[in-house]
Amino acid sequence: MSTLQIKGLLGDYDAIHVRRGDKLKTRKDRFGVDRSLHPHLDRDTHPQFISCRIAKWIPPGRTLFVASNEKTPGFFSPLSDRYKLAYSSNYSSILDPLVENNYQLFMIERLIMMGAKTFIRTFKEGDTDLSLTDDPKKNTKTWQKPVYTMDGEGC
Template identity: 75%
Template structure:
């Protein structure tokens, strides 16, 4: 975990104790000795109840709701956003120090730039219905994340001639090259001399890329996460489980 996040930095806001640490062992043993007076499982208990009920004020609170396999998932409550005490940008900004340093070096080289995050690969999955017709959970995503659509979508947000940093899971070489007719393109691969010294896996690379994306003058996401976000597609980010026929025409858009 500490290869991704700066736990000391996070602890300045929210104390962090890893469940394989000596501190966790000491706290847990002490709480077990105290029994109901020392520990409480709070799965399903609202934040309001935690604040108002004095019973929880001096207890170790345990909420084990996530799968142990989901070690890279960040805490979120998709059903009740008011239950979150920290902004969505909190954890991304808490990357490990060496990753933050790498991102800062790259941002310094980019100087003044804009950025787009283009999520394609895993989200372009289709399946055939009983009539053999392809259907997708994100019917406009393939169209909206192609270079010609991106040029059309961002033209009023990013002026020509700007440096555009692109982070994407698209695997096709040169896929975004058509954007070069209007912008100076930059990718994390352009900075391998910096990244190769610190990045050991794709999780760390994503952490660095996310910091670079957030540091841009204009940051355009694939999907809207907040009302004020700029996005490449209007498809909802949340999986609606509604398989629809993909749309590839752009008749409703003017460029």
């Protein structure tokens, strides 16, 4: 099976799921100000912030499997100064014959992420989950101004 092959090639690894694309949606309020349902998500899922956030859970030099719907090529490259990055695209020779759509790819990535020594989700789903952001996953229907700075939060 493909996931077993990929896990074998990864060896001892950690994983992060970085949900960006669809969740970064903003809309303008009646005053023309951008609002978001996940006000910290854009900041929290940038490589510099990810590096700070995961440093307490994943030591430098580890293999880090990154699953994301981010479309910008090389977006996560800054993480390579601390980690050996791996993506599903690195295993296209294994996956391409099997994957027909993004849902199938996500299911395979999910199985790979579940095999990681440390798995960090985008949003906290359970009390013991590690997450990249503290914003709630569920739609709160509260559109807020996006936050792009770290507000004094250092590494």
